[in-house]
Amino acid sequence: MDDRVREHAETLVGWSARIEPGDAVVVDVAAGAHRLAVAVAERLGEVGANMTVTYGSDEVTRAYLRAHDDDFETATGELALFEHADAYLRLGGGRNTAATADVDAGTRQAYRGARTELREARMDTDWVSTVHPTRSLAQGAGMSYEAYRDFVYDAVLRDWETLAAKMSRVKELLDSGDEVRLVTQRNDQPSTDVTMSIDGRTAVNSAASVAYDSHNLPSGEVFTAPYATAGQVFFDVPMTIDGRRVRNVRLIFEDGEVVDFDAETGADAIEAVLDTDAGARRLGELGLGMNRRIDRFTDNILFDEKMGDTAHLALGRAYDANLPDGESGNESAVHVDLITDLSEASRIEIDGETVQRNGTFRFEEGFEL
Amino acid sequence: MDDRVREHAETLVGWSARIEPGDAVVVDVAAGAHRLAVAVAERLGEVGANMTVTYGSDEVTRAYLRAHDDDFETATGELALFEHADAYLRLGGGRNTAATADVDAGTRQAYRGARTELREARMDTDWVSTVHPTRSLAQGAGMSYEAYRDFVYDAVLRDWETLAAKMSRVKELLDSGDEVRLVTQRNDQPSTDVTMSIDGRTAVNSAASVAYDSHNLPSGEVFTAPYATAGQVFFDVPMTIDGRRVRNVRLIFEDGEVVDFDAETGADAIEAVLDTDAGARRLGELGLGMNRRIDRFTDNILFDEKMGDTAHLALGRAYDANLPDGESGNESAVHVDLITDLSEASRIEIDGETVQRNGTFRFEEGFEL
Numbered sequence: 001m002d003d004r005v006r007e008h009a010e011t012l013v014g015w016s017a018r019i020e021p022g023d024a025v026v027v028d029v030a031a032g033a034h035r036l037a038v039a040v041a042e043r044l045g046e047v048g049a050n051m052t053v054t055y056g057s058d059e060v061t062r063a064y065l066r067a068h069d070d071d072f073e074t075a076t077g078e079l080a081l082f083e084h085a086d087a088y089l090r091l092g093g094g095r096n097t098a099a100t101a102d103v104d105a106g107t108r109q110a111y112r113g114a115r116t117e118l119r120e121a122r123m124d125t126d127w128v129s130t131v132h133p134t135r136s137l138a139q140g141a142g143m144s145y146e147a148y149r150d151f152v153y154d155a156v157l158r159d160w161e162t163l164a165a166k167m168s169r170v171k172e173l174l175d176s177g178d179e180v181r182l183v184t185q186r187n188d189q190p191s192t193d194v195t196m197s198i199d200g201r202t203a204v205n206s207a208a209s210v211a212y213d214s215h216n217l218p219s220g221e222v223f224t225a226p227y228a229t230a231g232q233v234f235f236d237v238p239m240t241i242d243g244r245r246v247r248n249v250r251l252i253f254e255d256g257e258v259v260d261f262d263a264e265t266g267a268d269a270i271e272a273v274l275d276t277d278a279g280a281r282r283l284g285e286l287g288l289g290m291n292r293r294i295d296r297f298t299d300n301i302l303f304d305e306k307m308g309d310t311a312h313l314a315l316g317r318a319y320d321a322n323l324p325d326g327e328s329g330n331e332s333a334v335h336v337d338l339i340t341d342l343s344e345a346s347r348i349e350i351d352g353e354t355v356q357r358n359g360t361f362r363f364e365e366g367f368e369l
Numbered sequence: 370m371d372d373r374v375r376e377h378a379e380t381l382v383g384w385s386a387r388i389e390p391g392d393a394v395v396v397d398v399a400a401g402a403h404r405l406a407v408a409v410a411e412r413l414g415e416v417g418a419n420m421t422v423t424y425g426s427d428e429v430t431r432a433y434l435r436a437h438d439d440d441f442e443t444a445t446g447e448l449a450l451f452e453h454a455d456a457y458l459r460l461g462g463g464r465n466t467a468a469t470a471d472v473d474a475g476t477r478q479a480y481r482g483a484r485t486e487l488r489e490a491r492m493d494t495d496w497v498s499t500v501h502p503t504r505s506l507a508q509g510a511g512m513s514y515e516a517y518r519d520f521v522y523d524a525v526l527r528d529w530e531t532l533a534a535k536m537s538r539v540k541e542l543l544d545s546g547d548e549v550r551l552v553t554q555r556n557d558q559p560s561t562d563v564t565m566s567i568d569g570r571t572a573v574n575s576a577a578s579v580a581y582d583s584h585n586l587p588s589g590e591v592f593t594a595p596y597a598t599a600g601q602v603f604f605d606v607p608m609t610i611d612g613r614r615v616r617n618v619r620l621i622f623e624d625g626e627v628v629d630f631d632a633e634t635g636a637d638a639i640e641a642v643l644d645t646d647a648g649a650r651r652l653g654e655l656g657l658g659m660n661r662r663i664d665r666f667t668d669n670i671l672f673d674e675k676m677g678d679t680a681h682l683a684l685g686r687a688y689d690a691n692l693p694d695g696e697s698g699n700e701s702a703v704h705v706d707l708i709t710d711l712s713e714a715s716r717i718e719i720d721g722e723t724v725q726r727n728g729t730f731r732f733e734e735g736f737e738l
Contacts, residue, residue: 022442024446029424029426031403034426034429037424038426038432041432042433043436044436046436050442050444052446053426054423055406055423057398057403057406059403060398060403060410060422063407069417075420075421077452077454078421080446080452080453081446081450085446
């Protein structure tokens with residue numbers, strides 16, 4: 001076995017999920033993630049955790065959803081499984097990123113709705129989502145399999161404590177501010193100029209560990225839960241949402257809600273997201289990517305949103321970690337990230353003060369006011 | 370998709386497990402059974418069942434078991450999953466039948482012990498075990514992949530109602546009898562001469578459906594739960610037990626218990642089984658194979674024990690379906706079948722009367738008293 005598969009498993013189980021002896025761990029394995037599952041099982045055995053393994057196959061889900069009449073019920077047994085779990089480790093990495101592209105949007109929405117409680121129970125655990133590098137993901141990234149593996153392990157196997165220390169400075173900036181403004185102004189595309197309130201919200205230093213309220217491996221972003229959004233945002237990073245290509249999306253916000261939108265490609269996918277529920281028209285997240293080992297877009301949100309010199313906004317559900325204790329933020333069955341490149345002709349202001357220009361933070365070398 | 374994969378799924382969901390709308394179904398998918406899982410998911414969607422999919426990978430289990438210190442705990446979340454389930458569909462078909470061959474017998478035993486409640490909860494559902502034909506199973510059978518698939522689907526896709534009607538005559542014979550005697554006498558191998566009490570026990574007409582208390586697809590056997598076994602049995606059909614080859618096993622019974630044994634190959638595997646617990650030295654099952662579409666041994670108990678003109682005895686756990694209501698039969702963490710070929714120089718007596726000779730029952734053409 002590639003030593004990096006073992007290191008990936010060790011990072012996931014140890015640094016990310018902080019699994020301890022006796023923990024009940026549910027591991028969800030995508031159809032192409034078998035090798036990582038074996039390494040994770042080995043590590044869970046060493047730690048003395050309790051392991052239950054589920055199969056997260058897009059093709060199985062597609063077959064089920066297409067055949068079903070959309071009158072889904074909550075799977076109470078699966079709910080009980082998650083309610084007993086201390087941790088949930090999602091090992092992504094399928095064999096076809098478009099495997100569910102022909103599942104009807106209404107069906108997806110009905111299924112998501114029936115699984116709300118399950119999702120909440122999973123999110124109450126020390127959950128972590130990661131991916132095993134597969135040929136399918138390499139293809140999606142436009143990369144060779146070998147190069148893609150290097151890319152994934154570069155992003156995953158890093159000194160997370162050092163990155164966490166750096167990201168803590170961005171968290172401080174966000175925690176002490178009341179309003180964020182994002183501006184991009186390039187000749188070749190629509191501009192972004194949007195303001196969001198973050199007053200009373202707490203930023204997460206997302207250092208790929210539940211100890212940091214961070215649930216992705218790799219991570220490397222600082223995010224918070226904005227509200228009262230107003231203005232226009234142009235997302236120039238191509239994405240795949242529910243198996244459909246989306247490109248050059250523009251959202252117009254008033255009073256915290258999307259009031260208009262367009263997209264060069266995939267407008268129907270955006271519309272389906274926005275129509276999910278009331279919360280899908282409001283933002284759940286503003287994130288600033290800081291993992292500079294992620295040096296290219298690979299059409300995978302787990303990586304793309306962490307890329308250095310980018311910002312992303314998510315339509316839908318907010319994370320509790322950003323909110324005062326007991327307060328609930330934006331609620332929705334969806335959480336869909338959209339990304340904008342900040343590497344040129346951009347700035348981020350907090351309370352009127354420029355804290356990042358063209359991707360470089362003010363505490364970094366090369367920052368120009 | 371091979372139409373037979375779909376027919377297999379339809380037989381499993383419809384005839385075997387009798388899944389109804391709203392049923393909570395746990396599907397366990399072996400690493401090589403993906404295509405069958407897709408077909409089963411489609412069928413479950415059509416029926417409107419609730420589906421949870423677990424991953425039954427031998428390689429994942431091996432990695433976990435080898436790394437663990439053997440101090441296993443019951444997985445309470447997984448237990449809850451099974452307790453909520455109406456049905457459990459096990460889709461076997463791995464990629465290496467010897468995948469767990471290097472897992473220590475003591476470790477297996479400890480793990481089995483910690484999963485007793487889970488196993489019982491699963492067996493309280495309408496569970497069905499089947500396999501998807503994989504190259505690994507074809508290899509284990511000494512067959513080409515193409516020929517093996519034909520073999521599997523011939524055994525699985527048959528007119529179960531017609532076979533059930535025929536098997537009901539054997540059930541009648543066993544139900545009305547008090548003692549069974551099995552005799553084989555061939556020059557080239559040790560003989561079998563064993564008697565078992567079946568007084569008060571009810572035979573199962575195992576027609577591959579939970580409606581018949583039958584939980585295997587394919588099935589095609591009539592079985593009961595014997596006791597007070599005395600005599601010698603020689604099992605001439607080669608087997609693989611816990612990943613180890615076993616051949617030509619001889620068991621000596623006194624007062625219902627194995628008091629001596631030997632084996633040409635795999636004596637250590639038999640010894641490990643016998644040492645599991647007190648119940649592992651007693652019989653849990655006497656079965657008579659009646660699926661003549663299974664016309665060869667393929668080193669897979671699911672098929673081998675159903676082969677026409679064979680009988681099998683299982684060390685360990687008895688099935689409740691064979692016992693009077695509320696009475697518990699032999700209890701054990703194991704249920705290990707051993708098979709003897711009855712196609713020549715054999716007879717089965719019930720209460721002193723010959724009911725089968727050389728594999729032919731007395732109600733069949735060609736029977737000679």
